[in-house]
Amino acid sequence: MSFSVWVALLAASVVISFTPGAGAVNTMGNALKVGLRRSIWGILGQQAALVVHIVVVAAGLGVLVANSPVAFDAIRYAGAAYLVYLGIRQFLAKPVVTAPVASAPVASAPVASTGEADASGGAELVRTGAETAAGTGASVAASAPAGAATVAAPARAASGFSTESSWSLFRRGLLVNLSNPKAIVFFLAFLPQFIRPDAPLLPQYLIVGATVIAVDIAVMWGFFALAARSFRRATTSARGQTIVNRVFGSLFLIVGVALAAIH
Incomplete structure (x- = not known):
């Protein structure tokens, strides 16, 4: 494939990817629902469907689908x-608004009266405090992973x-893009x-497929997601x-x- 042909392919792929459709709607909905970073999984599913479409056309099966009204209509409907x-x-769908997580109350240790403390009691307090601190430190270190997991679990929610x-x-x-037979006819x-x-x-189909998919990922994630x-602020309330x-x-x-409806 010559460079000029590839540039034309690149330009056409950009125009096609910016055309609003089910993939764009799905990407924007996912970005609002699960966030920008995790919306990439939906985009990758859409690209997997594009790979299937390209393989179908490259294998010659696209002609059969396009020329068979029964197969075309079955996939379309x-x-x-x-x-x-x-x-x-x-x-x-019902709105999901999470309440802020309340911090756990911290119990304060009782403060001994200065007048009631004597020398022996002070020494005992120092010894006991050292033992308690050592035991508490080991306990916290042992339970740190579990605590971290507990905090991480509701973090996303x-x-x-x-x-x-x-x-x-x-x-x-995958299903959003795969269930559109017009994509096969288009390709x-x-x-x-x-x-x-x-x-x-x-090699030509590999170049075409890689270009179309790379452009679509960039447009879906870098533009639509x-x-x-900009709508994220609106989703902080149930309304x-x-x-x-x-x-x-x-x-x-x-x-x-x-x-x-459209044929």
């Missing part, structure tokens, strides 16, 4: 139904973010523009979370209905 399901679930697993985010991103028309049939095909942070859930739920519904 299944994808639309899944997006509608995601939209309804997010639209009806206390930040206001969901504790949804990375696998769940990845799986949803069927898009990829040949940058492939020379008289040159080895595998970051853009969602704000409800509004955001309904907005993104409605967007999923719109994309799902459009996928089913």
